Structures are given as C-alpha cells and as structure tokens.
Amino acid sequence: MKTETSKSANEAQIRARLDEWAKAVCAKDVEGVISNYGPDILLFDLAPPLQYQGTNTCRGNWAEWFATFQGPVDYQISELRIISSIDVASCHSLNRIHGTRTGGEHTDVWVRATLGLVKSDGKWTIRHEHYSVPFYMEPPYKASLDLKP
C-alpha cells in the first residue's frame, strides 16, 4: 500500500514537473526550462548534432529555437505515460508544437518525446531528453512533419 501511494505521489510530482517545464517552453523562458534539468543533461534534439551535453549547451540551443518564433509557443504534452520507481523514471509522450515563426510561416507539428528523470533531495530533475519525428524511407528521406496522433 505504501509502495502504491509513493508511486502515485511520485507520478503526481513528475506530472507537476513536466507541466512546469511545458509552461516555461510556452513562455519561451530559457532559465525556466533549464531549471528542470540536472547538470548532466544529455539532449537528443530535433535538429543536429546527434546530441547536446550539459546545461550550458542546452541553454544556447533553447534560446536559439525560441528566437525562431513570433510571440509565445503553443506546446502541449499528450498521451503521457510515466514508468516510475522510487527515484528513477522513464516518460514518453506525443507533443504538439504550434506557433508562428519569425519569417511568418505557421508551424504545427507533432513530435515524440522521451525523458529520463532522477529524484534527488526530494526533487525530480530531467537528465535525458529525446525529441524526434520519424522520416520517410524513400529518397530524399524527408522528416515526417505532417503526422498526427
């Protein structure tokens, strides 16, 4: 019973953490996003390179991405599944990114998100993030930016 309670309490804490993270993304608040990361964060992002390591690299990456949007970003986490233990969790979801780019084009894309989180000193932090879209398996191997759940 205690284990069940801890599990649901942990999941509630993780959901709160991800809500906070998503609100920071919507507000284009770089420091708000970064405050959810552990220092050893390793990010597999939508854009190259293969990986980004450490909070400083991730900070620059988020700032650059936010700068490509006019006004706020509409960022929604959907179909979230949390696999959690006492102090480690793996989460995945389908996330919608919706907004207007500085060049005026409209972006509305669904991406896959997988996170690895660790609880330390009572606080969950994100240690790993993986964002992607699949790609079409025929030349020119375009990213599948038109998929919906």
Added chain:
Amino acid sequence: MKTETSKSANEAQIRARLDEWAKAVCAKDVEGVISNYGPDILLFDLAPPLQYQGTNTCRGNWAEWFATFQGPVDYQISELRIISSIDVASCHSLNRIHGTRTGGEHTDVWVRATLGLVKSDGKWTIRHEHYSVPFYMEPPYKASLDLKP
C-alpha cells in the same frame, strides 16, 4: 553499500539484456528481439507512424525492416548511459546500423536510442524504445543520415 551493489548488479543485468537484444538484431532474429519486450511495449521508430504499440505490431515492424537487408545487420550500441533504480531504468546510446540492402545499396547510419526498462520477477524487460535521427532545419527537411558521433 547494499544499494550500490544492487545498482551495479542491476546495470550489469541491463547491459547483458541489451547485448542479447543487439545480438538478436544482428542475427535478424525477430523472436529474439521480441523476447526482450514487455507486453505493453511502445515503440517510436525511425519510420512512420509516430508510434507502434504492442509486441505483435513491433514483431511485424522488425520483420519488415530485417527483410530490407542482405545477410546480417551490423548493429552496435555505443556511448551507453544507464540511469537505474531498483526496478526502473532509462538508458540512452548512439547506435550504428551498418549493412547492405537487398537493392545493393550500402547503409551506414548512426541513430539515437533511448529505452525505458522495468524489472519484474527478477527480469528486466524493455517497455519503451525511441530511435531517431535529427533532421536539417531547412527545406526539404531531410533526415540527418550522415552524422557521426
């Protein structure tokens, strides 16, 4: 001390599980791959759709992919990091897929891999897999198939 021992024992078990999984991929052994999955496996794969759910769907997906290769697939797991607790783990790595397609073309691509694992009845199983490459942010938004770690 006990926790440390369990942690390293768990990580050794996970490494063994992933080695087994990779050997099955190299041998194009569909059932060998599937035997590492939990029944609620959810896969974010390189090819569309956004997600594949359940062992039967994943079985078909692996069989189709294996059929695109002549002979064995050279599949290597590199830069593996395991974030583990007693019974939940999040792992990520850069994996190299290397081989000759049935049409004769040569494939040599590095992909990002993130897994979610659960230990139940003393056995680690994979509950979530996420494979991807990033994509170039200029039209035609091609998958970044030429990146090396």
